[in-house]
Amino acid sequence: KNEVEQSPQNLTAQEGEFITINCSYSVGISALHWLQQHPGGGIVSLFMLSSGKKKHGRLIATINIQEKHSSLHITASHPRDSAVYICASNSGGSNYKLTFGKGTLLTVNP
Amino acid sequence: DAGVIQSPRHEVTEMGQEVTLRCKPISGHDYLFWYRQTMMRGLELLIYFNNNVPIDDSGMPEDRFSAKMPNASFSTLKIQPSEPRDSAVYFCASKESGGLNEQFFGPGTRLTVL
Numbered sequence: 001k002n003e004v005e006q007s008p009q010n011l012t013a014q015e016g017e018f019i020t021i022n023c024s025y026s027v028g029i030s031a032l033h034w035l036q037q038h039p040g041g042g043i044v045s046l047f048m049l050s051s052g053k054k055k056h057g058r059l060i061a062t063i064n065i066q067e068k069h070s071s072l073h074i075t076a077s078h079p080r081d082s083a084v085y086i087c088a089s090n091s092g093g094s095n096y097k098l099t100f101g102k103g104t105l106l107t108v109n110p
Numbered sequence: 111d112a113g114v115i116q117s118p119r120h121e122v123t124e125m126g127q128e129v130t131l132r133c134k135p136i137s138g139h140d141y142l143f144w145y146r147q148t149m150m151r152g153l154e155l156l157i158y159f160n161n162n163v164p165i166d167d168s169g170m171p172e173d174r175f176s177a178k179m180p181n182a183s184f185s186t187l188k189i190q191p192s193e194p195r196d197s198a199v200y201f202c203a204s205k206e207s208g209g210l211n212e213q214f215f216g217p218g219t220r221l222t223v224l
Contacts, residue, residue, distance in 0.1 A: 033212070033213075041199060041218050041220075042217055045212040045214070048212050086152075096165075096205070097158065097166055098153075098155060100152055100153040100154070101152070102152045103152060
């Protein structure tokens, strides 16, 4: 059974700081997803990656398949980045069934 | 495109009542997913469909839960009878076929069972 662990559970930063959120999973996967959920509940897919690194604006996601580990980095953090960040992996033999981490609550103070 | 549409956005009901949640996926998406989110358990997959056919319903908690997809543009998740422990936010998501495409989530339905 695939298990997904995230750390830290909560993270508070000052505006402008570099932020890293970590995600580890227990079995081989097809892809790793990073999702963002703002207060009020909407969920947005940030990245889906199966190897290497992806960048979108100030957000960078990396994955190390051998170590079963992924990181989400936010450069020059801003209060609007405050949200819950969730990683999820494809579990078992299915490409589409996602197993989710518990999420990281990020608060960026001005 | 309007994105994934869910209704109602909020539902308050009493224990024992039947609850029906609705979802309209993005046009052209072949996969539809139902998720439940609670404080204790986080996000969990309940069931997903491909071309209107249920593929994996192993996450459906018990027989009180049922889901249907009568056509490519509509799906329902029904709880009968509802219980207080069913209180959660229920999300619907859809994706295109053909590879590992991202899922697009609806705004969710916040269900409260009293």
